[in-house]
Amino acid sequence: MSFQPENLPAMPVELIQEVKGFLRLDHGEDDAAIAQMLSSAVHLCENFIGQMLIARPVSDRMPVRGEWQKLSKRPVQAITLVEAVAPDGAATVLPASAYAMDIDSDGSGWVKLHPVSNVTRIAVTYEAGLAADWATVPATLRHGAVRLAGYLYTHRDGETGNPPSAITALWRPHRRMRLA
Template sequence: MSFQPENLPAMPVALIQEVKDFLRLAHGEDDAAIAEMLNSAAHLCENFIGQMLIARAVTDRIPVRGEWQKLKKRPVQAITLVEAIGPEGTLTALPATDYAMDIDSDGTGWVKMHPAHGVTRIAVTYEAGLAADWASVPASLRHGLVRLAGYFYTHRDGEYISGPPSAITALWRPHRRMRLA
């Protein structure tokens, strides 16, 4: 499963400055480029560890079944809304008596629909992410982001990059959550 880079909060000036300090850059001419490189690094990090870095709202659209269904993003902090999707795509909030929800200790979210009145698809909105903001991201992940953005910066002149360097993946590996099919 791949995480999409949408809805990532803007990179704070402090994080951009960390990359500049790492690279020993004194000028601000490349701040916008460094912010984009940090966004790319965050996207790669989320896909590598299988978890969202910054908590943000997510909506999964799933078919109704009579069994527990796993939500796509992790770690789930809260399931906030379950809505029926009508034939025309209209959304209608469902009463709590129509479904059950659970969040495991590892942050995996689950939803189970009780027998409903003709509902075939639902939209589940939930909050998922490791940290509330960039300052709260675990240190090893944050340092990996800084190093990877620095790596992108130093290799920006068209050199082929085959993936994150092993020093960066070593920082991220303890946070990695694998999904088995």
């Protein structure tokens, strides 16, 4: 499972200020670069822990099967829409009686389509993420992202080296892994 950074909410000024405080910077000349590095750090965090940090809408397209199918992102907060997708890409909202849905205690979302004629693909729209906003992200995840953004900033000129292991130590308790 890989999270894509394109729908990540904008980095708030307060979070950029945390990175600047960590780096002991008192100017605003590099704020855009810091925001970009912070976005990269958050993206890496999400991929490391296997969960989305900030709740946001997600849409999965999947083939129709007569069994429960797991949604790709977590933790799922709510499943909001299930649509039948025609071969030409047109989507039609399915009535609630056409499918079942479930969200496990670990935040995994599931959808099962009841027998429906002429439906071969579905699109499921749902909300997934640990926190409603940056202020409510767990402190260890937030601090790890700030430290990683600081590391990326100080090594932006191509210096080699591994990020501090303290970052993964902060994130590891939140990590959700899939066993194959």
